[in-house]
Amino acid sequence: MKTQYTLLSGETVEFATPTGELGTFLCRVLAAARDPSVSEAELTDLVLGPENPLLDRTAVAGRSVATAEVYRDPAFHVMLDCLARKRLPPESAVATPRTRYTMTVPEAAQQLGISESAVRQAIYAGRLGASKEGGTYYLDPHAVAGYRVSKRGPRRQDQDAKGPPGGTLDARIGSGPDASFRVKHSRDDFELTEKRGPEWTGRIPAGWRRIAVLGTSKDRSRYWEIEPAEGESVLHFEGFYVRGGFRIVETVSSTQRAVAAFKGFQPR
Helix, strand or coil: CEEEEECCCCCEEEEECCCHHHHHHHHHHHHHHHCCCCCHHHHHHHHCCCCCCCCECCCCCCCCECCHHHHCCHHHHHHHHHHHHHHCCHHHCCCCCHHHCCEEHHHHHHHHCCCHHHHHHHHHCCCCCEEEECCEEEECHHHHHCCCCCCCCCCCHHHHCCCCCCCCEEEEEEECCCEEEEEECCCHHHHHHHHHCCEEEEEECCCCCCEEEEEEECCCEEEEEEEEEEEEEEEEECCEEEEEEEEEEEEECCHHHHHHHHHHCCCC
């Protein structure tokens, strides 16, 4: 039996439905994420605490640790996504009944006077709550009406350079039998590290400002561009991932456009 779960990034994770202790624990996490009486701190203690059967209790004495093997498990990414959802303000919750979400992305773009891509970026970043049904996003008209569109316009490279650099990111990148996950950014030491093997699990060092990510499987390619942000996000693709303090600022789902965007990305 398979379980499908859609992350805040818009990526759908599919994995074998957990059973036994892990299955019971995952149900607890999902229920706690939906329960408004459970605080973010309480959910964090649950997911990252000793009750989580996925965590390694032997690596560090007296502590439960998320090892590289833990990050390979899609169920852990679901738990981290529950934490990310708990951090959203109440009006951004994405678990409200479908009846609340009736506005399409084109309709929201027309009302706000912005592009459909900008609307989707706001959804991916958690600034606009949305419900995904059959691959289509629907938004809450009241949330759209109250949404403030940034007047800054596109940022130039010199403006990007003034922002704070990103911190260390956990990542699993490279290529496997069925998919690949590649990144681009300006840290030369990471570009060398990436060449250690076909699959690499470790850390992207701090100091980056923009990172381009290209995920490719047998039937599709997707492109993301991320920038530093507070909090913790996870970008997951076919078992590969990037995790840490960032937000998604651009997503391209068309295979041809995704490959072109990655090829044309200039590290800043």
